[in-house]
Amino acid sequence: MANKLVEIVAENACKLQGREAYRFCWRKDGEWLSTSWEEFAVQVDVAAKALAMLGLIEKDTVAICSPNTPQILITEFGAFKNRLACIPIYSSSSQAQYDFIVSDGGASVLFVGDSHQYPLAYNHWKANPGKIRRIVIFKNDGLDLREDDTVSIFWDDFVRLGMNATEETAREVERRASGGLPEDMATLIYTSGTTGEPKGVVITHGNYDAAIEMHLEMLTTISDDDLSMAFLPMSHILEKAWCFFCISRGLAVAVNYDPRLIQDTIHEVHPNLMCCVPRFWEKVYAGVKEKIAAMSPMQRTLVNRAISVGRRRNLHYRRRGKRAPWYVEKEYKFWDKRIFSKLKGAIGIPNPNFFPTAGAPLSDRICEFMHSVGIDIIIGYGLSETTATVSCFPETDYEIGTVGLPLPGVKVRIDDNGEILVKAPSVTPGYYNNPEANAKAFTEDGYFRTGDAGHFTPSGALVLTERVKDLFKTSNGKYIAPQMLESRLAENKYIDEVAVIGDKRKYVTALVVPNLSQLRRWAEKEGMQTTDSVALCADPRTVAFIMSEIKPVQADLAEFEKIKKITLLPHHFSIMNGEVTNTMKVRRPIVNERYAAEIEKMYNE
Numbered sequence: 001m002a003n004k005l006v007e008i009v010a011e012n013a014c015k016l017q018g019r020e021a022y023r024f025c026w027r028k029d030g031e032w033l034s035t036s037w038e039e040f041a042v043q044v045d046v047a048a049k050a051l052a053m054l055g056l057i058e059k060d061t062v063a064i065c066s067p068n069t070p071q072i073l074i075t076e077f078g079a080f081k082n083r084l085a086c087i088p089i090y091s092s093s094s095q096a097q098y099d100f101i102v103s104d105g106g107a108s109v110l111f112v113g114d115s116h117q118y119p120l121a122y123n124h125w126k127a128n129p130g131k132i133r134r135i136v137i138f139k140n141d142g143l144d145l146r147e148d149d150t151v152s153i154f155w156d157d158f159v160r161l162g163m164n165a166t167e168e169t170a171r172e173v174e175r176r177a178s179g180g181l182p183e184d185m186a187t188l189i190y191t192s193g194t195t196g197e198p199k200g201v202v203i204t205h206g207n208y209d210a211a212i213e214m215h216l217e218m219l220t221t222i223s224d225d226d227l228s229m230a231f232l233p234m235s236h237i238l239e240k241a242w243c244f245f246c247i248s249r250g251l252a253v254a255v256n257y258d259p260r261l262i263q264d265t266i267h268e269v270h271p272n273l274m275c276c277v278p279r280f281w282e283k284v285y286a287g288v289k290e291k292i293a294a295m296s297p298m299q300r301t302l303v304n305r306a307i308s309v310g311r312r313r314n315l316h317y318r319r320r321g322k323r324a325p326w327y328v329e330k331e332y333k334f335w336d337k338r339i340f341s342k343l344k345g346a347i348g349i350p351n352p353n354f355f356p357t358a359g360a361p362l363s364d365r366i367c368e369f370m371h372s373v374g375i376d377i378i379i380g381y382g383l384s385e386t387t388a389t390v391s392c393f394p395e396t397d398y399e400i401g402t403v404g405l406p407l408p409g410v411k412v413r414i415d416d417n418g419e420i421l422v423k424a425p426s427v428t429p430g431y432y433n434n435p436e437a438n439a440k441a442f443t444e445d446g447y448f449r450t451g452d453a454g455h456f457t458p459s460g461a462l463v464l465t466e467r468v469k470d471l472f473k474t475s476n477g478k479y480i481a482p483q484m485l486e487s488r489l490a491e492n493k494y495i496d497e498v499a500v501i502g503d504k505r506k507y508v509t510a511l512v513v514p515n516l517s518q519l520r521r522w523a524e525k526e527g528m529q530t531t532d533s534v535a536l537c538a539d540p541r542t543v544a545f546i547m548s549e550i551k552p553v554q555a556d557l558a559e560f561e562k563i564k565k566i567t568l569l570p571h572h573f574s575i576m577n578g579e580v581t582n583t584m585k586v587r588r589p590i591v592n593e594r595y596a597a598e599i600e601k602m603y604n605e
Helices: 004-016 037-053 070-081 095-105 118-127 155-163 167-178 205-218 237-249 259-269 278-293 297-320 326-347 364-372 435-441 482-489 516-525 533-538 540-553 588-594 596-604
Strands: 020-024 033-036 061-065 085-089 109-112 134-137 152-154 185-190 200-204 227-230 252-255 355-357 377-383 388-392 411-414 419-423 448-456 462-467 495-501 508-514 563-568
Touching: 004 020, 004 037, 004 070, 004 205, 004 237, 020 037, 020 070, 033 037, 037 070, 037 155, 037 167, 061 070, 061 095, 070 085, 070 109, 070 167, 070 252, 085 095, 095 118, 095 185, 095 200, 109 118, 118 134, 118 152, 134 155, 152 155, 185 205, 185 237, 200 205, 205 237, 205 388, 227 237, 227 259, 237 252, 237 377, 237 388, 278 355, 278 364, 297 326, 297 364, 364 377, 377 448, 411 448, 435 448, 462 482, 482 495, 482 508, 482 540, 495 588, 508 516, 508 540, 508 596, 516 533, 516 540, 533 540, 540 563, 563 596, 588 596
Parallel strands: 020 252, 061 085, 061 109, 085 185, 109 134, 134 152, 227 252, 355 377, 508 563
Antiparallel strands: 020 033, 185 200, 377 388, 411 419, 419 448, 448 462, 495 508
């Protein structure tokens, strides 16, 4: 029997035929074009033959570096029919990151999105003569190929190659497809590497098959008519595994090309399902809070009453699998029609089902608010090494403040040092060509060491505390969980990014990247003369104002946990300079080194 992901598109084409498989729009204000399952199956078949025509053999790898586009899915499913593995690379990667991943993964065919990623592939080809067979460019956005480039073709050329493939090639693809094994590598995904060089995580077809079955058992409220939006990068394991799950479930996927345009595309598409990171909900919450603050006292009273009723109905009753009393239901419907439905419409999700959310901590306050107004956020926990989800909120009896229950078939235990250990058929067999890392990654009885600290509640829900390597001790011997502090501060509309400092220091400080547009509006109201970002961040009045915004957020923390001083940075942390990963996780050693002068000043004053 062939692997599930090898056959699923063709199977859906037979069952679902002209139903929508995906939709896509290249540009802002453009038309969303829909593709049926039958059309999708033909596209995959053509891509599979084109890959075979390029001379790739079973178990070869191809690299894909692109913004979200359907060509990623077409290429991946075409690769699966050839028993090839795909290496997803973030489109924001630096040349050094790209070169390391392509070389380590041994890719000989490189797919890139457009003119922004083309130089990465071209430079790699130039620096590695004889190792790259082809560069395939998905989108011709006016790109002029370099004069000496003899390996690059555009997607249309690649498609023609597949359409003109010989019968012999077609038979070879079918032979490969039928010979797939569960242990075949499907994806080689590189970790973001917050503490060192990225490692290639092997995800097999067996891993994906197991993960899909677990999710089918856990997520039973999905409707055949639900539409999912691919918002996170498809190089992110959460989005990749979720897209494969949606395709396996026969759901349509709307592919969001540019994450910066999500405010527009979400209103055009109105998804029922969408994977998110907490930052998305933090921004939504900050916007809602700002609107509530601008209301009249009477309006605020009504909104707060509505939220109170929503909390009672959705968290006290519905969350526990119970029906609320008739009078609560009646009042909830009243507020839903007049307030909640308008709020959901303003966000762009008038008919929400649920929204898987993971990747960083989300405050309980925001989670409770969203559930109260009828937006079901499913908090989850997972890693690349576990094919995304380890645990998530169940449909009922979920505990806010936790990352839910382990999926069916996933075994989780807590080590003596508090580390979360996982064993499941969805766990990677190991890192690619890295026996040293593999020896450290697994216990003697086969549990994967996640590197995350956590514990169980009495009811069996998993609580995620912090990355084990992120936990630090102050000079007073007190443990600090920086991500917890960073997520709290990120709720504030004046704050964009935070790096908490304090390892072996007397007290906790932070480097804060403010939201400059919000800060300028505040400065204007205060009558401050400058709008220059550097001068604004250096102004003691601005620093004092941001500290006053931080104070209530940490009011319930122990004194040793509280941030005592901050430095405002007039620019974002840089992916290119290695200060944050492609998933925007802080690389603490690099930040500590790069901002050493600013940090020392906070402790010497």
